[in-house]
Amino acid sequence: MTGDRRPGRPRSEAARQAILAATMSELRERGYAALTVDGIAARAGVGKQTIYRWWSSKADVALTALLDLSETTIAVPDEGSLPADLMGFLAETFRQRGQRPVLVGLMAQALLDPVFAAAFRENFLFRRRAVLREILDRAVVRGEIAPDLDPELLIDVVYGVLWYRLLVDHAPLDDEAGRRLADLVLRAVR
Known part of the structure; x- marks a missing residue:
């Protein structure tokens, strides 16, 4: 050949x-x-x-499909202010709540399969965190967030709420929840 x-x-x-x-x-x-x-x-x-x-595996196909979808549907807003960027990001993220069965299934697979867990973390979870980190980093440059504030903890708070509500399904992931979470983060950084 x-x-x-x-x-x-x-x-x-x-x-x-x-x-x-x-x-x-x-x-x-x-x-x-x-x-x-x-x-x-x-x-x-x-x-x-x-x-x-x-x-x-089916998990790998599902992960690729989810990545493809998230890359095309959840934009990285740059509206010039942390409140606008954060609200835009959370609104788009929470609008994807219909993906709950996919996300819960992939998280369950990650808990059972360490090899898949590494791929899920690197290719999905960390990429989504990087988007929010970019928003927070721009806010630091603009002076909206003190440079010594821990962005990783803020990211954990946002995704902690998102994943807890996805996995436990005890409260809605809707526009109101997105607004309330954005307000909480904005109060924390002021």
């Missing part, structure tokens, strides 16, 4: 997108526990082997 082409059929971006869309649809309709590679393949109109060429 010559060139850089790998053996087998070339990867298709259209097939990849169909797999990710099918994964999200299956997750929304059936939940993570009922998610299967067979179900994803059938819905996407591809063979299981196509999925296994790119991903080693």
